[in-house]
Amino acid sequence: MATHQVTNQPPPLRGRNLFEDNLPLVEALQREGGGWASERASEVGRFWGGEPIEWGELANERPPVLDRFDRYGQRVDEVTFDESWHRLMAAGIRDELHALPWRSDEQGSNVARGALFITATQAEAGFACPTTMTFAAVPALRAQPELAAEWEPLLTSTSYNPASVPAAEKGSAICGMAMTEKQGGSDVRANTTTAKATNGGGPGAEYKITGHKWFCSAPMSDLFLILAQAPEGISCFAMPRIMPDGSRNRISIERLKDKLGNRSNASSEVEYDGAIARMVGEPGRGVPTIIEMVAHTRLDCVLGGAAGMRSAVAQATWHAAHRAAFGKQLIDQPLMTNVLADLALEAEAATVLAMRLARAYDEAEDDAAAAQFK
Numbered sequence: 469m470a471t472h473q474v475t476n477q478p479p480p481l482r483g484r485n486l487f488e489d490n491l492p493l494v495e496a497l498q499r500e501g502g503g504w505a506s507e508r509a510s511e512v513g514r515f516w517g518g519e520p521i522e523w524g525e526l527a528n529e530r531p532p533v534l535d536r537f538d539r540y541g542q543r544v545d546e547v548t549f550d551e552s553w554h555r556l557m558a559a560g561i562r563d564e565l566h567a568l569p570w571r572s573d574e575q576g577s578n579v580a581r582g583a584l585f586i587t588a589t590q591a592e593a594g595f596a597c598p599t600t601m602t603f604a605a606v607p608a609l610r611a612q613p614e615l616a617a618e619w620e621p622l623l624t625s626t627s628y629n630p631a632s633v634p635a636a637e638k639g640s641a642i643c644g645m646a647m648t649e650k651q652g653g654s655d656v657r658a659n660t661t662t663a664k665a666t667n668g669g670g671p672g673a674e675y676k677i678t679g680h681k682w683f684c685s686a687p688m689s690d691l692f693l694i695l696a697q698a699p700e701g702i703s704c705f706a707m708p709r710i711m712p713d714g715s716r717n718r719i720s721i722e723r724l725k726d727k728l729g730n731r732s733n734a735s736s737e738v739e740y741d742g743a744i745a746r747m748v749g750e751p752g753r754g755v756p757t758i759i760e761m762v763a764h765t766r767l768d769c770v771l772g773g774a775a776g777m778r779s780a781v782a783q784a785t786w787h788a789a790h791r792a793a794f795g796k797q798l799i800d801q802p803l804m805t806n807v808l809a810d811l812a813l814e815a816e817a818a819t820v821l822a823m824r825l826a827r828a829y830d831e832a833e834d835d836a837a838a839a840q841f842k
């Protein structure tokens with residue numbers, strides 16, 4: 469620059485291995501029974517420490533845009549994402565962040581996935597939302613075996629295709645979840661959206677859903693698990709966005725949320741005007757059915773929280789190591805050392821807890837104590 473030289477500024481934190489640099493995670497992967505995935509985690513760490521960081525920045529600078537109508541006034545309800553978002557999604561799905569335990573018979577596959585998830589989502593967190601929901605939908609869908617047989621191969625596919633065409637044509641699918649309504653989020657029993665059977669009703673049967681959801685993240689998903697009031701009470705339903713004949717289900721996207729964070733990902737308000745869906749599990753047992761999905765999204769909240777903390781520690785220590793003040797590198801100033809050590813300790817504790825929790829998901833089926841812990 470003509471006026472001054474830029475000095476004492478850290479270089480960008482790029483090109484690091486997000487797994488190998490994270491020693492508490494490297495140790496936890498071994499300790500909790502996922503050591504077989506170490507090499508793979510290292511490869512994932514190398515990849516996500518590179519270009520995906522730029523994709524993440526772009527995806528947050530260029531957030532999704534909703535088009536409700538085409539230029540002729542026909543409803544389209546399409547959300548357009550920047551190319552960088554699709555790259556993040558495709559890479560995450562290629563790396564099985566959405567499906568490893570459902571695709572692998574290896575013991576410790578939830579722990580292995582946990583390590584991959586903590587590693588990759590340090591580059592960008594928004595795409596974790598649809599990735600997690602797709603992962604978490606599988607155990608809930610298994611309550612209705614014929615629906616699981618139809619959707620599980622699509623939801624666990626390692627290819628990503630955002631086109632608005634029937635999922636079976638694409639051979640892959642992303643799943644969202646819509647429970648929250650205006651009058652109640654935590655207390656989903658307050659849901660007023662109704663479900664009317666088109667032909668007798670019951671588990672696996674078709675219903676028409678009428679009402680709204682105040683939050684529906686990843687509204688371009690191919691499938692949604694939703695809650696609605698059937699005559700027997702609140703029930704769980706699987707609702708495709710695009711019908712098998714290529715027509716759009718009667719789901720309208722009213723607007724996108726203007727969020728403080730998670731901006732790369734779209735979260736929407738939707739209305740259902742007789743949208744077609746099929747019941748998952750028993751009528752009136754919607755909460756116990758969808759809780760399987762919710763429980764798996766909670767695991768990812770813990771893993772994702774640990775990833776965010778680790779990322780913050782990496783940024784803070786990198787900055788302090790490359791910036792000097794009052795004659796020393798900041799990292800060597802005693803008060804700063806204390807602050808950074810506190811942050812590092814808390815991030816390490818979060819990583820240890822998250823990976824221990826992932827192990828409980830691996831052991832829950834055969835071990836009552838692990839099921840309790842989970």
Ligand SMILES: Cc1cc2nc3c(=O)[nH]c(=O)nc-3n(C[C@H](O)[C@H](O)[C@H](O)COP(=O)(O)OP(=O)(O)OC[C@H]3O[C@@H](n4cnc5c(N)ncnc54)[C@H](O)[C@@H]3O)c2cc1C
Pocket residue numbers: 644645646647648652653654655683684685686727730735
């Ligand atoms: C970015 C984002 C994306 C989202 N995406 C989705 C989505 O895809 N699908 C979906 O269904 N929902 C989604 N949600 C909604 C989310 O699930 C709800 O916000 C959440 O369930 C809380 O509901 P609420 O906002 O209505 O808060 P409320 O239920 O009104 O709670 C308000 C406060 O009261 C507290 N509280 C509630 N009950 C109790 C109690 N019994 N005892 C003590 N305290 C209590 C809560 O912790 C909270 O602090 C999303 C939310 C956000 C922010």
